[in-house]
Amino acid sequence: MAETAPSRGLDSQGHIAREGSLACVAHDFRPVVAAARERIPGLFGTRLHSAYLYGSIPRGTARVGRSDLDLLAVLREEPTDADRADGRALDEALDREFPQIDGGGTLLVGHARVLSDLERHDLGWFLACLCTPLLGEDLAEYLPRYRPDSLLARETNGDLALVLPRWRDRVSAAGASEAALRPLVRFMSRRLVRTAFTLVMPRWNGWTSDLHEMAEAFGAYYPQRAEQLRAAAVLGYEPRGDRAVLSSYVDDLGPWLADEYTRVHGVKARRPEEAQDGTGP
Template sequence: DLDLMVVLREPATDAGREAVRRLETALDGAFGQVDGVGVLVEDAAAILADPHDGGFFTACLCTPLLGSDLADRLPAYRPTSLLARETNGDLYLFPERWRAAADRGEEVRALVRRAARKTVRSAFTLVMPAWGGWTSDLERSARIVGRYHPEWADDLRRTAAAALDPVPDPGLLRMVTDGLAPRVAAQYRRVHGVKAPR
């Protein structure tokens, strides 16, 4: 699984985004070690204008390889309820989208990967303020959440494994979309509230 982020000085053009999609496909096909490439394309102004979501992701979960580090222009983050809400307080929107994508015939393996990653990351940020830190390691995230919500531990472990090595399993997708994700989203609403509309 290879995730990259490209931050541009100006907003990307449609042609630029299409070039990035071609790059994803080419990288995925050229290297046997890679199974799934995702390249986020953002512009610096948008990241700086949204410090609780894109800014946090950029400053705390990305390692700059080329160019200046935008983290120097972003806040010093702490694992607060506000940060949790504004990063993943939108999980409640996704289960219906994933079900609709499955109904349209979208590839199940790709859907499992997306749904699993979003659900595990959201579950982690739910407990992030209580735990007092952050991690981008999905298996570790699942273990940490399991300490706070043992009733989710088995499903989270399966979901984290599917995020890292997705399988075309409609049953697993239903477990996430109809079970785990709605439960995590409901708890998120109770604890942190809902992400502000963007």
Template sequence: MSTIPNLAPDLNFGRFWLLTEEGYLINDCQRSLIQDPWLPLVEEWMEGCVVGLGDRLHSLYLRGSIPRGLAVQGLSDLDGIVLTHQPLDDLTTQILFTLAQKLSRRYLFCPKVEILPLTLDDLRGDWAVLLATQGLNLWGQDVIPHLPPVKVSPALVHYLPTLEQDLQRVTTELRHSPTCTLSRCRWICPRLVRAGFELVMESEGQFTRDLGLSAVRFGVYYPQQARGMNLALKLALEPTGDRGGLLVFLQQFGGWLVREFGVNQQNSFLH
């Protein structure tokens, strides 16, 4: 049986996005909210991208907890978006990868530095929604004011549609490489929590990416599954090395999320 503890962590539960009178999400990212020790990391990331990309670069954006003033040392990643005029070649992509590795080694309080390259042509669908609601322009011409506003709607559902494939991939990796248990746990469990909130988001009429708040609101609508959600939250914050226990948990709770999403989709189709 799994040795993974079933504990709900004690943490700041986060906040919902504010809404306009018309119901559109208000992007609450601000440059002034980027505080030490994150500020030097962000500045070095910006400089590395500008120097490394040169005239290929259109603009730079930061998303996630850092530009919202909610970053937690040892937990929060730097989530950067590089907007370019054209797709990057392999050499330039490697420059960004090397930069991310260098910064991760230097700023040990930040578990991961992620640099997502997008082109102007990519700014539709999910990427446009992400940038409009969660992006902060740090360099170059800001495209966010030109993106369509976003309401709480299926347009914000990001994790559920790919959850089954994500679980299959992680399960395969865990079975073939026991040494990746911690990293795979750290990657998949936040996705479980956010996917769970996406099941109840439209009923809530509000949006959040904050893990604690997502777990709490999920439990209101699915009290019988709150135990599994609390464990997903625990493992997102404190990844386990128990490969067997993690595999069982992903099969059980992750499988339930996938099935429930399918049921909801079927019900929506019928109505």
């Protein structure tokens, strides 16, 4: 019997359906993906377990000259500072060589961490549901199926209160130039919209990676904040280097959202390093 079509990003059993595939990569972005697949093994050698694409390129929604290339590399051991430097060098080289992308980022994680109990509903969910296999064995085979429940909401985005002080420091240190502020606006806009969406995700009962759809889902439950989220969704795709926007995020929307998230879902389990700044998935 044929499986019914996914509804709101869920399969017929109510689990979050994995988004994206190599088949969805648009023609313009295929050379970039091919270059990444060719170069990653040379950087990490036998220490590489697997590599993945995520974001708009494997979803087929990337825009030429506007979208970035998002990569995840899983190493057999925890990544070193040298590994991270190699990842940044790869990102910079691909950005220089391929005008169809606007920057990129390579996340590096250790194999054991992805499969750990602590990360099962954060990094594990991210890999199993939002990442497209590119190289090596797919670790999703060792991870559970996920539902859009309160546990997933807590463990993916329940650390906003921890992140906000570091965001304020980043805003203070960014200077006044549009070029310095624009990437912060894009990053913080996306993170806040995604956090707002996962706040209501269990009630909405589904998953989406579209920022506008996320904002609309949130607004149905928090109409008093709906316009702020719609504006943030726009800036997540079309950022402008506006310090007033960043100030509104760290002084108003962010603190309110962190308090409401804690009230509804609780606080994300603390990580040993406690040095994360919210720049990950």
